[in-house]
Amino acid sequence: MDSFAANSKKSFHIRSNSLPSKAHPVVDEVNENLCRLRASEEATSSSSSLCQKLDGLQDLQDSIDKLLLLPLTHQALVDNKSVDELLEGSLKILDVCALAKDVLSQMKESAHELESALRRKRRDQILVDVQKYMNSRKLMKKAIHKVLKRMVTTSSQRGDENSEINSLLKGAEVITFSAIESLLCFIAEPKLPSKMSRWSLVSKLMQTKRVASKEEEANENEVEMVDVALHSITNQKCDFFVQVEDVRNSLRKLESCINDFEEDLESLYRRLVKNRVSFLNILNY
Numbered sequence: 001m002d003s004f005a006a007n008s009k010k011s012f013h014i015r016s017n018s019l020p021s022k023a024h025p026v027v028d029e030v031n032e033n034l035c036r037l038r039a040s041e042e043a044t045s046s047s048s049s050l051c052q053k054l055d056g057l058q059d060l061q062d063s064i065d066k067l068l069l070l071p072l073t074h075q076a077l078v079d080n081k082s083v084d085e086l087l088e089g090s091l092k093i094l095d096v097c098a099l100a101k102d103v104l105s106q107m108k109e110s111a112h113e114l115e116s117a118l119r120r121k122r123r124d125q126i127l128v129d130v131q132k133y134m135n136s137r138k139l140m141k142k143a144i145h146k147v148l149k150r151m152v153t154t155s156s157q158r159g160d161e162n163s164e165i166n167s168l169l170k171g172a173e174v175i176t177f178s179a180i181e182s183l184l185c186f187i188a189e190p191k192l193p194s195k196m197s198r199w200s201l202v203s204k205l206m207q208t209k210r211v212a213s214k215e216e217e218a219n220e221n222e223v224e225m226v227d228v229a230l231h232s233i234t235n236q237k238c239d240f241f242v243q244v245e246d247v248r249n250s251l252r253k254l255e256s257c258i259n260d261f262e263e264d265l266e267s268l269y270r271r272l273v274k275n276r277v278s279f280l281n282i283l284n285y
Contacts, residue, residue, distance in 0.1 A: 103144065110133055114247075148185065
């Protein structure tokens with residue numbers, strides 16, 4: 001009887017040790033933010049959805065900030081063989097985020113210059129400035145596509161994720177790359193066929209003149225609408241100054257969109273810098 005009781009206690013003790021320990025609330029918070037961002041990856045890449053992703057990244061970095069304060073994180077990072085890879089990843093994210101900020105700044109400046117040119121009401125000069133803007137867009141697209149190719153290689157690299165903390169930090173890195181990649185694609189991807197038909201142009205432009213549904217507004221690409229309007233001007237198919245007004249309306253929407261992106265990216269960048277500093281402080285402790 002005593003032997004049976006002893007064995008029962010021993011058996012119970014073994015089973016209790018095998019039960020999973022409850023995750024720290026901060027770990028749960030990071031996981032929840034990651035899950036929300038992963039779920040949003042399937043959403044249409046409109047300006048509104050991109051702003052939501054950038055807001056989500058800020059929430060994620062806030063939770064990462066809390067995670068980096070935990071003793072269990074300190075221990076996991078000190079014992080982590082992939083810590084150099086995580087450090088390199090955090091630096092690359094900062095670089096890509098800074099690049100996205102620069103791209104938006106250049107776009108904003110170009111859009112502002114074009115809008116000023118359109119107010120001059122001189123047809124020949126307007127056409128020159130329109131072509132200048134379009135040439136600038138081509139160069140920007142080319143530069144962005146080069147960056148996107150490098151980002152695909154970087155984001156596909158996977159480190160040792162045996163540690164839960166390591167897995168969370170790596171997951172945050174990958175999802176951040178993905179969101180910024182979506183933003184850069186939003187800016188660079190709109191393409192106009194070399195021989196866009198008159199009716200397809202009219203259709204695009206008419207969408208900006210009528211009252212759009214909420215769904216259409218949500219899926220609108222402000223960068224594309226400017227490109228379409230400018231393409232129409234260079235084809236000179238309709239009344240020139242009516243087309244100029246279309247471009248001005250599209251530029252106003254684009255500048256508003258860029259302002260939103262810039263605000264979100266700046267806020268995200270500050271959080272990324274703060275968390276990298278915390279990361280380095282842990283390793284230097």
